[in-house]
Amino acid sequence: MTSLLKICIFFTILFSALVTGLLYGYSCSVNIGLSALPDDQYLRAMQSINNAILNPYFFISFIGLVLLFPITTWLQYLRSRNYKFYYLLIATVIYLAGVFGVTMLGNVPLNNALANFKISLSGVTEITVQRNHFETPWNQFHVVRTIASIVSFSLTIISVLKNNFNK
Numbered sequence: 760m761t762s763l764l765k766i767c768i769f770f771t772i773l774f775s776a777l778v779t780g781l782l783y784g785y786s787c788s789v790n791i792g793l794s795a796l797p798d799d800q801y802l803r804a805m806q807s808i809n810n811a812i813l814n815p816y817f818f819i820s821f822i823g824l825v826l827l828f829p830i831t832t833w834l835q836y837l838r839s840r841n842y843k844f845y846y847l848l849i850a851t852v853i854y855l856a857g858v859f860g861v862t863m864l865g866n867v868p869l870n871n872a873l874a875n876f877k878i879s880l881s882g883v884t885e886i887t888v889q890r891n892h893f894e895t896p897w898n899q900f901h902v903v904r905t906i907a908s909i910v911s912f913s914l915t916i917i918s919v920l921k922n923n924f925n926k
Contacts, residue, residue, distance in 0.1 A: 764838055767831040768919060774820040774827060775850075775912040778858065781817075782905040790898060798890045802878050805893070809870045821859075828854050828911075835918075846918035850911040857907025865900035869893055 789808070793801055828851035835844045876889050 761838065764831070764834040767827060767834055768915075771824065771827045771831045772912075772915055772919070774824050775854070775908070775915055777820045778824060779905075779908040779912040782858075782901070782908050786901065786905050790901065794894075798883075798886045799878055801890055801894070802873065802876065802886060805870075805897075806873055806876075806878075809874060821862075824854055825859055842921055843918045846914045846921070850914035850918070853907050853914070854911040858904045858911065861900050861904045861907065866897055866904070869897045869900070 793804055796804060828847070832844065832847040832851045835847050873889070873893050878886060881889070
């Protein structure tokens with residue numbers, strides 16, 4: 760079981776790093792760049808990005824963690840209910856609620872509403888209203904999931920390195 764636990768921890772850290780990097784990078788660059796666009800270009804860009812992200816590479820890491828975090832935490836529980844287990848348990852809960860949950864319950868419904876919005880058939884006022892209904896809440900949800908991802912990733916790393924901190 761120890762080797763299975765090590766494999767799970769490795770992939771949990773790897774996928775968590777990838778998701779955290781994606782969300783953080785998006786916050787530091789993409790959102791800032793998109794905010795400068797005129798309303799119609801912003802909405803078109805977001806529609807394009809929302810379509811592009813629905814790919815196997817993203818799903819392997821993002822949804823993979825929905826399985827990996829609980830499995831890794833459970834394997835650690837079976838091995839030892841020490842600090843490693845508790846750090847992983849907290850990281851799992853934060854990821855499932857703060858990253859996956861916020862995405863599914865917050866960002867995805869906004870993305871779906873935007874996907875159904877026909878920019879080419881809408882007037883300037885409708886486009887501005889749509890952006891206002893989308894951009895602010897989407898970015899607020901994104902901040903929550905980015906912070907949650909950073910915290911979850913950090914706790915996962917700490918679960919592995921804690922012994923090294925005490926030397």
